[in-house]
Amino acid sequence: MSRLLRSSPWLLLLASPLCVASGGSYLVDDGAITPAGHCQLESWLQFGRASRSANSVPACSWGPVEFSLPLSAGWHVGGPGVAPGVKWQVVDGARVQTALAAGATFQHARTRSTYAYAATTYQPDPNGRWAFNVDVGATRPQGQGAQRLLGGGIEFTVSPDMTLLAEVLDTAGAGRTWQGGVRLPFGDDSIDLVVGRSLGRQDDRWINMGLNLAF
Template sequence: MLPMRFSTLVLLGAWLPLEAMSARPFVTDDARLTTQGSCQLETWVRSYKDSHEVWALPACNPTGNLEFTVGGGRARNSGEHGTSDFVFQLKTLFRPLSTNGWGWGLGVGTVRHPEISPGPNLLGNTYAYVPMSFSFQDDRVVVHANVGWLKERTTHRNNATWGLGAEFQTAQRVMLIAEAFGDHRHNPYAQIGGRLAIVPNRVQVDLTVGQQMAGPSNTRWISMGLRFTPDELF
């Protein structure tokens, strides 16, 4: 069975959320979409004391206000076989975030765990959430908040999920981030770190460290990621 820390991180939003949008390294999503007529690729590795994960989440926005994400991750514990997870998500905005303004939208999706819950049912845990974002000081400070719901396939339990994060521009190409997220059944998680724009609006790298609050030391992680956002593909 997957460690609780891994499954919780997956379910809370490894889907997703620099410059035009806040995505990596946040778990809390934002009220912005991938560039219209293009796609983006987010990929990262997250390492714990006795396990690690590798993720890749491509997302596309062909029409302008509907972003779809199809991707997945692979987790492996020391001395054990790995497990795979697949994410399918749609996201739209009712009010796009503007400079010194605010925005909100809706995301829905499913997370599939084939090794944990095999069978003919293609759907796994289902979820929905409302991303909200608030811009201050000409986008030098942006705050993101999520409230959501998740239905566990195996237990049929309904979970309330939440996330709160902020990004702070400290230099032209550098952002610092701080975030907390969780659900109503477990202690929350928190992470801090930063992102660097290698090519502004195109390529960014990030690094964060985090841990479950009041949790054991083996819930501590370090994460490194890469995000690529080409200007136009369609």
């Protein structure tokens, strides 16, 4: 899922993602998509010092293309928003996956920003315990020029019931954001517990509690 929608207040609300590791509550996206013909719903609550929000990202795939519609609402973030996006998986190898993503964020019926990026996942371990995610792209806030997006994340599967993750996202003009957390799978679904901090225009810390459902 995309989780790279992180600029100004959107840095704390919509993905991506820059979304986006795997899970809506994460910042850095991976190279995977929802399996063709299936859908998923990633939802999370974010509790920060400067803002609080509720987020939901329904997504469905048709062939190698995933369509998503992130929704967000919260306090001290300017009201509800929506961010339709599309993600096209161009490489689906045993150890390397790459996808291209693009979309826009809207608030109060006005375009707030647009984005585009490439997300790649590399799994050096044949057992799939380690995964490295890299995102490279740009976002363009309304009334401003394009700003670089660069993100990296590491996932380590401790057991079938637990995955640890750490990631950093650097957005030119907005600053650097760090997150770390744990994913607890149960069947095809999972729960996320994440803590994060932004260093830049908005110095904030937060906790995310997420629920990811596949169907």
